[in-house]
Amino acid sequence: MSIDPNLRDTMLAAVPSLRAFAISLSGNVDRADDLVQETLLRAIANIHSFQPGTNMSAWLFTILRNLFRSEYRKRRREVEDSDGSYAETLKTQPEQSSRVEFEEFKTALSKLPEDQREALILVGASGFSYEEAAEICGCAVGTIKSRVNRARNRLAQLLHIDNANDFGADQATRAVLAGNGG
Amino acid sequence: MSEDDDLTSKAENDRPMHSNTKPSEKRGRTGPSLGRDVQAKIGQQLRAYYDGLLEPTPDRFADLLSKLDGKVSDKGSGE
Numbered sequence: 001m002s003i004d005p006n007l008r009d010t011m012l013a014a015v016p017s018l019r020a021f022a023i024s025l026s027g028n029v030d031r032a033d034d035l036v037q038e039t040l041l042r043a044i045a046n047i048h049s050f051q052p053g054t055n056m057s058a059w060l061f062t063i064l065r066n067l068f069r070s071e072y073r074k075r076r077r078e079v080e081d082s083d084g085s086y087a088e089t090l091k092t093q094p095e096q097s098s099r100v101e102f103e104e105f106k107t108a109l110s111k112l113p114e115d116q117r118e119a120l121i122l123v124g125a126s127g128f129s130y131e132e133a134a135e136i137c138g139c140a141v142g143t144i145k146s147r148v149n150r151a152r153n154r155l156a157q158l159l160h161i162d163n164a165n166d167f168g169a170d171q172a173t174r175a176v177l178a179g180n181g182g
Numbered sequence: 183m184s185e186d187d188d189l190t191s192k193a194e195n196d197r198p199m200h201s202n203t204k205p206s207e208k209r210g211r212t213g214p215s216l217g218r219d220v221q222a223k224i225g226q227q228l229r230a231y232y233d234g235l236l237e238p239t240p241d242r243f244a245d246l247l248s249k250l251d252g253k254v255s256d257k258g259s260g261e
Contacts, residue, residue, distance in 0.1 A: 003247075003250070008247050011247060012243065012244055012247055015239060015243045015244075016236045016239045017236065019235070019236075019239055019243075020232050020235035020236050023235045024232070024235065033240065033242070036243060037242070037243070037246060040243060040246060040247060040250075041246075041250070044247075044250050101227065101230075102230065102231060102234060105227045105228070105230075105231050106231060109231070120228065121228070121232065124224075124225055124228045124229070125228050125229055125231070125232035126232070152216055152220075152221060152224050153216060155224050156216055156220050156224060159224075159227070161220050161223050161224060162217075162220060
């Protein structure tokens with residue numbers, strides 16, 4: 001059997017972003033690579049269920065997310081693999097001028113609840129619409145919106161990003177955000 | 183997996199979280215809203231973070247897809 005070369009190319013084109021998403025989710029490059037590999041294997045095995053003309057990228061993200069979720073649940077029983085180790089295991093060396101900022105951001109991101117982190121990344125970095133992100137996560141669009149919003153609020157708080165000029169009362173905002181924390 | 187129809191219907195009516203807030207405070211519909219500059223800054227950092235992860239994509243996935251394709255067409259016959 002062979003796959004339509006176009007489909008294969010589309011898959012391959014989606015890999016970098018898919019992998020970045022996997023790293024963001026798992027916090028671990030090796031695990032991310034395994035996830036991507038498994039995703040591609042499943043995608044090919046189920047290629048007949050892919051609707052031509054629909055978003056290949058979203059389809060692959062959905063598979064990967066589901067894999068991660070089921071694996072994550074398993075692993076969680078074995079190891080207490082929560083927020084603390086997430087930040088430590090991520091060892092990517094970005095070629096970035098502001099490495100400190102990167103590290104800070106990574107740490108802050110690791111403190112977000114899983115569902116908020118994935119929603120934020122899908123919408124804010126992977127380039128999916130709210131609707132697509134909702135499909136990938138299997139939830140309502142409104143849920144994605146509120147997760148993204150909460151994620152942003154929390155990040156702003158953790159990174160001490162505020163803007164008095166824009167908002168007028170950052171003290172009050174902080175208080176609201178702090179009260180909102182979950 | 184059963185997707186409920188909420189997928190589209192709920193999009194338009196997020197619950198008003200604080201119905202008694204003043205109009206000036208209701209900038210977003212899903213909770214306390216951040217200023218645009220703050221959002222922009224977070225967005226920028228998020229993309230920088232993500233872009234940092236995009237860079238070195240191993241060849242193994244291209245190889246994998248070629249191999250899975252059964253008959254390797256153009257690439258992979260040498261290695």
